[in-house]
Amino acid sequence: MTEEQKQPEIIDQNPEINTSDGPVDINDSGAESTEATEESTVDESQSTEANLEIEDDGTNSPENEEIFAAFQQENANLKKLLDEKSEQAELTKAQYTRLAADFENFRRRTTKEKENLEVQAKKNVITDLLPVVDNFERARTQLKPETEGEKAIHGSYQGVYKTLVDCLKKMGVSAMRPEGEEFDPNFHEAMLREQTDEYPEGTVIEQLMRGYVLGDTILRHAMVKVAVPKEPVITSEEKKTEQDQQENENTES
Known part of the structure; x- marks a missing residue:
């Protein structure tokens, strides 16, 4: 028997899918397809949940906890080192x-x-x-x-x-000119005193040796003659009267 003769027999054995005998009912096949899709979706969600459980289990594993603790310790060490360096920088700045x-x-x-x-x-x-x-x-x-x-x-x-x-x-040396000025012990040295009424008391009459200054520094004081007031002249009569008064006071005492 040839292949062309065998083909109709195969079609006859499956009348439900034979398109030559009439309309085909596809409700059964669609239901089966929907059920298969739902089953595949359930399987995928179950597999996703399983993967999440695996990931959660991996995150909370002891190895990850040790790594996290090591990172925390390293962070604390770096912070301590930074504080030490900052303190050292402040000390160096001071x-x-x-x-x-x-x-x-x-x-x-x-x-x-x-x-x-x-x-x-x-x-x-x-x-x-x-x-x-x-x-x-x-x-x-x-x-x-x-x-x-x-x-x-x-x-x-x-x-x-x-x-x-x-x-x-x-x-920068300059000579002093003290004549006619008031006597100043910071610049002058009184060598002589002269009684006179021509000048006020304490006036420099004459410079005996010139004084010099270097800026504000005194090189040598000026040696000067200073005017002093005259002492009152006592006549012989005034002197005798004063002596008599002293004798009377001595007698009474």
Whole structure:
């Protein structure tokens, strides 16, 4: 028998799906399909729940708890390290501020000491030169040149004197001019006192030796003569009367 002869027999054995005999009833097949779909959905939801249970079980596992605890410990260690570094930074900042203040004070103190040292060095040198200036001034007032040779010599050493005075002025040295001023013990030294009514008491009459200052520093006090009031003159009669009064007082006592 050939294959073409066998085919109708197969169709006849399944009349429900044979399209040649009439309409086919598909209600049964659709119901079966819906039931299959519902079953597959239930299976998928069950599998999803199972997966969630597996994931939950994995999250709460001891290994994950150990990892989480390790992270927490590491976080605490890092926080502690950060606090230590912050404290160290604040301490370093405070030390830097203190060192900067100390350095500024040191710089100011060094500058002040340097200035004082320069002034003291100038003072020492100029003080040693002041007697030379005094000698030139005495020579100018005491010597009276008469001949041409004497005048030439006088002009020569006066030129040296002028050069020396100019150098001292450039260094900041100035001479005192106390005549007619009130006596000041900070600048003057009283060598003589003269009784006079021409000047008020305590007035500088004459400068015996010139005083010098270097800025605000006194190089040498000016030696001066100071005016004092005259004492009252007692005549012989007033003196005799005073003696008689003293004798009477002694007799009564």
